[in-house]
Amino acid sequence: MRLLVVEDHATLAGQLRAALEEAHFAVDVAPDGEEGHFLGDTEPYDAVVLDLGLPVLDGMTVLRRWRAAGRSMPVLILTARDGWTEKVAGLNAGADDYLAKPFMMAELVARVQALVRRAHGQARADITLGRLVVDTAAARVMLDGAAVRLTALEYRLLAYLAHHAGQVVSKTELTEHLYAQDFDRDSNTLEVVVGRLRKKLGEGMIETLRGQGYRLAAG
Amino acid sequence: MRSLTLRLALLAGLWVAAGLGGAAWFVTGIVTAQIEAALEARLGAVLDSLAAAVEVDAAGQASLARSPAGADFEAPFSGAYWQVTGPDGGVVTSRSLWDQSLPAASRDHAGVLLRQATGPRGEPLLMAERDLLLPDGAAPLHVAVALSRAATMAEVARLQRGLGLVFLLLGVGLVGGVVLQVVVGLAPLRRIRRALAEVRAGEREALAMPAPSEIAPLVTEVDALIRQNRDTVAMARTHLGNLAHALKTPIAVLRNALEASPPAIPVARAEAAALDRLVQHHLARARSAALAAGAAEVAPLALVEEVAQALRRLFRGIAITVQGDARARLRADAQDLTEMLGNLMENACQWAGATVTVTIAAEGDTMRIAVEDDGPGLTPGLAAGDAMARGVRLDEAKPGSGLGLAIVRDLAALAGGSLELAEGAKGGLRALLVLPRRGAGATSGAGR
Numbered sequence: 001m002r003l004l005v006v007e008d009h010a011t012l013a014g015q016l017r018a019a020l021e022e023a024h025f026a027v028d029v030a031p032d033g034e035e036g037h038f039l040g041d042t043e044p045y046d047a048v049v050l051d052l053g054l055p056v057l058d059g060m061t062v063l064r065r066w067r068a069a070g071r072s073m074p075v076l077i078l079t080a081r082d083g084w085t086e087k088v089a090g091l092n093a094g095a096d097d098y099l100a101k102p103f104m105m106a107e108l109v110a111r112v113q114a115l116v117r118r119a120h121g122q123a124r125a126d127i128t129l130g131r132l133v134v135d136t137a138a139a140r141v142m143l144d145g146a147a148v149r150l151t152a153l154e155y156r157l158l159a160y161l162a163h164h165a166g167q168v169v170s171k172t173e174l175t176e177h178l179y180a181q182d183f184d185r186d187s188n189t190l191e192v193v194v195g196r197l198r199k200k201l202g203e204g205m206i207e208t209l210r211g212q213g214y215r216l217a218a219g
Numbered sequence: 220m221r222s223l224t225l226r227l228a229l230l231a232g233l234w235v236a237a238g239l240g241g242a243a244w245f246v247t248g249i250v251t252a253q254i255e256a257a258l259e260a261r262l263g264a265v266l267d268s269l270a271a272a273v274e275v276d277a278a279g280q281a282s283l284a285r286s287p288a289g290a291d292f293e294a295p296f297s298g299a300y301w302q303v304t305g306p307d308g309g310v311v312t313s314r315s316l317w318d319q320s321l322p323a324a325s326r327d328h329a330g331v332l333l334r335q336a337t338g339p340r341g342e343p344l345l346m347a348e349r350d351l352l353l354p355d356g357a358a359p360l361h362v363a364v365a366l367s368r369a370a371t372m373a374e375v376a377r378l379q380r381g382l383g384l385v386f387l388l389l390g391v392g393l394v395g396g397v398v399l400q401v402v403v404g405l406a407p408l409r410r411i412r413r414a415l416a417e418v419r420a421g422e423r424e425a426l427a428m429p430a431p432s433e434i435a436p437l438v439t440e441v442d443a444l445i446r447q448n449r450d451t452v453a454m455a456r457t458h459l460g461n462l463a464h465a466l467k468t469p470i471a472v473l474r475n476a477l478e479a480s481p482p483a484i485p486v487a488r489a490e491a492a493a494l495d496r497l498v499q500h501h502l503a504r505a506r507s508a509a510l511a512a513g514a515a516e517v518a519p520l521a522l523v524e525e526v527a528q529a530l531r532r533l534f535r536g537i538a539i540t541v542q543g544d545a546r547a548r549l550r551a552d553a554q555d556l557t558e559m560l561g562n563l564m565e566n567a568c569q570w571a572g573a574t575v576t577v578t579i580a581a582e583g584d585t586m587r588i589a590v591e592d593d594g595p596g597l598t599p600g601l602a603a604g605d606a607m608a609r610g611v612r613l614d615e616a617k618p619g620s621g622l623g624l625a626i627v628r629d630l631a632a633l634a635g636g637s638l639e640l641a642e643g644a645k646g647g648l649r650a651l652l653v654l655p656r657r658g659a660g661a662t663s664g665a666g667r
Contacts, residue, residue: 082502084526084561085554091529098533102495118535 001046001116001160002026002177006036006062007078008054016049019105020112024139024155026180033057040066044176045073047115049108052079052090060093067094074115078108113137120163127162129218132205134162143201153178154197157190158216161206166218168209224401231397232390239386246382251375255345258371259333262347265289266331266364269301270351273360281305281360291315296340298367306358321346321363336365343368407434411441418445462501469493503558503626514658517553519560519579519588520545526560527577534568543579549586550658551634559630562623563590563650570594570648585636586654592647597640627652634658 003025007013010031017027028043030036033054040048040062052059063075074096079086082100090098096118097111113136117125125137133142139155141148150158156178161169171190178190194214198206207215272283281303286292291299292313301313302321310320319339329350336346348363407430417423425442429435469490476486520543527539560577567575571592578589627650628638636654643649 082499083554084558087561088526088529088557091532092525096532102491 001156001163002028002044002180003112004028004030004036004039004043004045004048006030006033006040006048006054006059007051008032009051015105016108019109020049021152023109023113024152024159025112026156026178028181031055033059033062037062037065039181040071040073041069043181044173046119046177047074047076047112049076049078049112050095052077052081052086060090063090063093063095074119076108076111076115078103110137116163122163127165129162129165129216132162132201134159136162148200150197150200153193154200157193158197158201161214161216165216168213168215170213174214223405224398227401228394228398232394235390235393239390243382243386247375247379250378254371254374258345258366258368259347262333262345262364262366263331265301265366266347266349266362269303269362269364270349273303273351273353273362275305275353275355275360279305279307279358280309281307281311283311286313296338298338298342298344298369300338300344300365302363304361304363306360321365335368338365338367343372407431411438415441458501462497465497465501466494469497503629514550514552516548517551517556518545518548519543519556519586520547522553522556523560523564523577523579523588526557526564529561530564530568533565534571536573537568537571538574539564539568540574540576541579542576544581547579547581547586549581549654549656551654555630555634556654559627559652560588560590562627563588563652566590566623567592567594567648567650572647574645581656584656586656588652588654589649590652591643591645591649593643593645594647596642596647624650 001024003020005013005016005020005027007016007029008031013029013031017029020027025046028039028045030039034056036050036054037057039045050059050063054062059077059079063077066073066075075094076097076099077090077095078099078101079090080101087098087100096115099108099111113125117123117136122136126133126135131144134140135142136159139159141150141155141158157174160174160177174190194206194208205217207217209215269283272285273281274284275281283303289299291297292301292315294315295317297315299313300316300321302316303311305311312320316339321338322336331347331349333345333347336344338344344365345368346363346365348361350359351362352359410428411426411430411434414423414426414428418425425445426438427442428438430438473487473490473494476483476490520541523541523543527541530537531539564575564577567590571594574593576589576591578587578591580587580589624638624640631638631652631654634654635658636652639651639653641649641651
């Protein structure tokens with residue numbers, strides 16, 4: 001899952017990146033509204049954390065432009081303005097959640113995870129696919145009730161496939177959602193990671209459709 | 220047309236010009252008609268005496284038994300002429316015509332023909348002529364008399380000049396009077412403007428000046444506004460001071476906790492939470508301070524709908540129903556009302572099983588807004604008053620600072636209303652917000 005954080009306060013942006021990466025998200029950070037708007041408009045993010053008081057272009061304008069252009073990724077507004085008037089304005093402009101500063105990092109991460117789940121139509125934090133359970137809140141994977149040790153990239157890939165269980169996911173789509181923007185993308189790495197996952201989860205769990213992509217059995 | 224003086228002067232000018240113009244036209248018309256009637260009367264008299272004096276001999280030659288009276292008719296080209304045309308076509312004229320004749324008139328008309336003509340010297344004439352059948356004659360005679368109009372025309376022109384001058388002076392005087400009236404009438408407004416400038420410059424406390432009865436209420440209102448602004452600023456300053464002082468202690472504890480080795484993380488965390496609460500508390504109070512200043516007519520139903528629309532994005536499984544009269548209005552600060560509604564409705568959504576209902580009802584002087592959910596309701600043993608106490612959270616598992624209901628209660632009290640918590644029809648919580656419809660200060664009648 002790949003996230004965009006639009007936040008001009010460098011320290012806070014760093015803390016957000018660290019916390020979200022720890023929760024196994026790939027994170028891009030934009031320091032102002034204009035760059036944030038450009039990234040959100042051109043890259044396929046699974047969710048966005050958007051500050052309202054931004055240089056160059058304010059957050060409300062960024063949000064309105066995305067929505068007007070048909071960009072429908074879930075957006076969480078993170079702002080110091082905690083009045084209900086601002087909250088109502090933000091939500092009615094197309095935000096999916098609203099968190100006022102100061103906030104607890106754990107709450108922000110939980111809310112972002114909930115937004116991503118909701119965007120994929122999942123109400124519960126854990127996705128059960130037959131013998132496999134992916135707990136997206138704790139970033140844990142259980143096979144037949146036993147925990148499976150995965151690297152960050154392996155977990156990210158599996159979680160993305162789990163969110164799209166039963167659907168064919170192309171390599172391009174996977175690459176776009178697994179890596180942050182400045183990451184060196186290599187589709188061979190993807191095959192290596194899928195190979196390692198098959199070893200850990202057993203053959204037949206992840207299906208390869210030649211020329212199309214991968215599919216995780218829906219249970 | 221920005222200037223009141225210019226507007227009134229132009230309007231007055233328009234009226235005066237129309238009125239005086241009409242009067243001048245009317246008076247000139249009457250006098251001219253009289254002057255012309257006098258000329259016509261004299262013309263008629265001469266024509267009659269001429270007709271009485273005319274004789275026709277056996278050959279049909281016309282002649283006059285006696286010359287019609289008047290020296291004018293003897294002096295050449297005097298402007299007074301007569302002319303008789305006999306049945307034979309022979310013409311007898313006054314001496315004044317000399318060797319000329321009057322322009323021939325048609326002969327086929329009954330009675331006296333009155334018309335304008337041009338005399339031998341090009342002078343304007345009024346001419347009266349008629350056919351005359353003598354008792355012993357077979358064919359008619361034609362008799363014509365003409366008098367110069369030059370004198371009457373000059374008289375009319377003189378009259379018009381005189382009247383025009385008089386009316387022009389009168390008009391200028393009237394418009395000038397209006398301008399003077401406006402300038403003098405608006406003088407108190409100019410004085411108030413100067414006084415306001417002095418207030419802004421800090422040279423004077425308030426307007427507090429005598430003013431005509433039409434403007435006195437304005438002065439009173441402006442003074443009330445100045446006082447209210449000053450109070451608001453003073454209150455904001457007090458709040459800011461309070462906040463700064465309240466923050467100092469937790470900051471001191473926080474710094475000490477962080478500088479200790481090893482840093483006392485639990486203490487720091489608790490103090491950070493305390494700082495957060497202090498800021499929230501003071502922000503809420505600062506918002507309410509603006510209450511009196513921001514009050515305006517608002518439609519609560521529209522605000523509730525807006526908040527409901529926002530909450531539907533946050534709580535997708537909860538059906539939020541809004542009912543009530545869309546025309547209902549109350550005097551309140553829209554931001555404060557949104558704050559109260561947001562807190563109450565979010566609280567209801569967090570606890571609801573599936574539905575939240577908001578009902579708006581205007582009853583007499585109060586607006587009653589009920590927010591009801593189908594959740595577990597108030598915990599038995601916990602009084603409704605405790606639920607509203609600052610920082611008390613009914614369930615630590617639900618997100619929120621625990622300030623929501625306390626903020627609503629404070630804001631409601633500041634608006635002259637109240638918040639009541641009770642068990643709803645479906646067993647959930649029913650929060651009833653009662654607000655005065657005419658605003659917080661309506662009953663005290665402050666400043667009147």
